[in-house]
Amino acid sequence: MPGDVGPLAVDIDGTLTDQNRALDARTLDVLRAWPAPVVVATGKAMPYPVALCEFLGIDSAVIAENGGVVVIEQADFLSVHGNPDAAAAVLADYREAGHDSGWGTVDLINRWRETERAVSRDQPLEPLEAIAADHGLVVVDTGFAYHVKSPDVSKGQGLETIATQMTFALGDTVAIGDSRNDVSMFEAVGTSIAVGNAPESVRAAADYVTEATYADGFLEAIEWVGTTD
Incomplete structure (x- = not known):
């Protein structure tokens, strides 16, 4: 993997998992080895992505509840928005x-x-x-x-908050996802990738769409980022 790749924002369900929502173990080494900040962005409640980061052995940089909760361990930062x-x-x-x-x-x-x-x-x-x-x-x-x-909460806004707090450029960031709640992230970053199981509205918003689906699509996306960097 190139050493000068930018931050990575990645969804969980449907992106790091199989069709049954089981986490694909092959994705774990990729996330551990990523040479820039990794942001886990999900619709799940905060304990799930924080636990994933904990077991990966990386600092928690988390967007949970579709942007309603943002956690940045490195910055001792927690933000909660919504109703x-x-x-x-x-x-x-x-x-x-x-x-x-x-x-x-x-x-x-x-x-x-x-x-x-x-x-x-x-x-x-x-x-x-x-x-x-x-x-x-x-x-x-x-x-x-x-x-x-709340209509004013999104993963994209959460990612903007994390980028500000961690002082990295969204234009250098890669976002990978599969659901409609990932589109706001796609709109915020420099490179957006939809895995092959994503619906058409999500595929249309991405810069690149993988042929493979679910975690296989994530791995294809990582390979594509490596070849285009």
């Missing part, structure tokens, strides 16, 4: 209307969320969007869940 009360109210109204989050009583998907709520994609979307709009929120379909969030 958690409104998101909780949306889920309560959704349940009152006869629907459910789809995650069971324990609900590990939402248990540690600070700024948004997520609903399983096997639940009806239309009433969720209507209720969210009543509370001034939006619903983002990441391909893995419906996320009820």
Whole structure:
């Protein structure tokens, strides 16, 4: 891998995983060896990407909850943006209307969320969007869940915050992802790559689209970055 590559911002689900959301072990050495800052950007709650960084043995530079939470271990920085009360109210109204989050009583998907709520994609979307709009929120379909969030929160804004705090140039940064919530990152960086399983709207926003899908696509993206640097 070239030593002068820029920072890397990477999604988790659908990008570092297989189609069943299992982390592909081949991606771990790539992230450990990356010679510039690595930013893990996800729709998951903060403990998940922080744990990934911990087990990788790298400093946590994390965008969680689609930009609602930003963590930079190196800078002793934590930022939380969003409207958690409104998101909780949306889920309560959704349940009152006869629907459910789809995650069971324990609900590990939402248990540690600070700024948004997520609903399983096997639940009806239309009433969720209507209720969210009543509370001034939006619903983002990441391909893995419906996320009820503030409209002014995004992964792209989170990445801008991290770049400012860590003083690196977004124009030198590579972003790799597969979901609609990654498009804002693509718009912020110098090089954007969609893995092959990404929907057409995400593929259209990327500078390069891999032929391979999921983690195979991530590995192809890394190879492509190496050949174009």
